[in-house]
Ligand SMILES: Nc1ncnc2c1ncn2[C@@H]1O[C@H](COP(=O)(O)OP(=O)(O)O)[C@@H](O)[C@H]1O
């Protein structure tokens with residue numbers, strides 16, 4: 001098993017720095033070309049260590065772009081992003097970041113256990129240790145018994161759970177998740193939400209989570225951020241002061257429903273449903 005105790009996973013957990021800091025971020029795709037798109041404008045917010053923060057916003061408002069900036073796959077046109085006080089590329093190469101994309105990106109010619117252990121292999125972790133860690137996370141996402149299956153033998157939801165296990169397996173302190181449950185059926189999605197909260201709490205991770213579901217965002221998060229339509233800006237930052245651990249009963253509470261209503265109003269106001 002990977003060592004994911006608090007303090008075992010590096011700079012992103014130090015109290016002196018926010019886990020993620022966006023400072024006046026602007027992002028323009030194709031600058032100076034006919035296809036120029038201003039995706040983000042003046043985005044500033046912090047995610048604190050071990051906080052669970054969700055982002056809601058209309059399609060095309062720059063949610064995936066924000067995650068790509070944190071992952072160091074993209075550089076901002078203006079402003080700066082830091083992860084635990086260091087630049088994103090540095091954080092990624094030091095293994096502080098785990099990324100789960102909207103659709104699973106698996107190596108088709110490798111079985112489940114080899115896919116889950118892949119990032120550990122890149123880090124030079126010996127085979128036995130790799131397999132042991134991979135097995136632990138395969139069990140955790142409910143895929144025990146499927147270690148030797150190939151990706152094409154799994155449903156879309158199972159493939160997505162493989163990519164979640166892979167992201168968790170090398171013990172990143174910051175987890176970036178881009179609509180990770182979008183392809184799952186409602187029951188599996190619900191179960192994965194509980195599993196994710198267990199993992200988050202136990203391994204003391206910071207999570208930045210993109211979703212289209214207002215209820216999912218409220219259920220999971222400490223803070224929900226609503227972004228406005230393109231160019232994406234921060235429309236609302238709403239702390240979710242429901243107790244933890246979250247249970248099914250939380251969804252029936254007045255406070256839960258009220259959080260959902262406020263967030264939905266903000267979303268709808270922006271796309272002009274009123
Ligand atoms: N690689 C790219 N090149 C040009 N435009 C892009 C690229 N990626 C995204 N965009 C544009 O930037 C905007 C924000 O995209 P994205 O971050 O994917 O939004 P979201 O994830 O919120 O749906 C959209 O208008 C999209 O068309």
Ligand SMILES: [Mg+2]
Nearest residue numbers: 063064065178
């Ligand atoms: Mg997206």
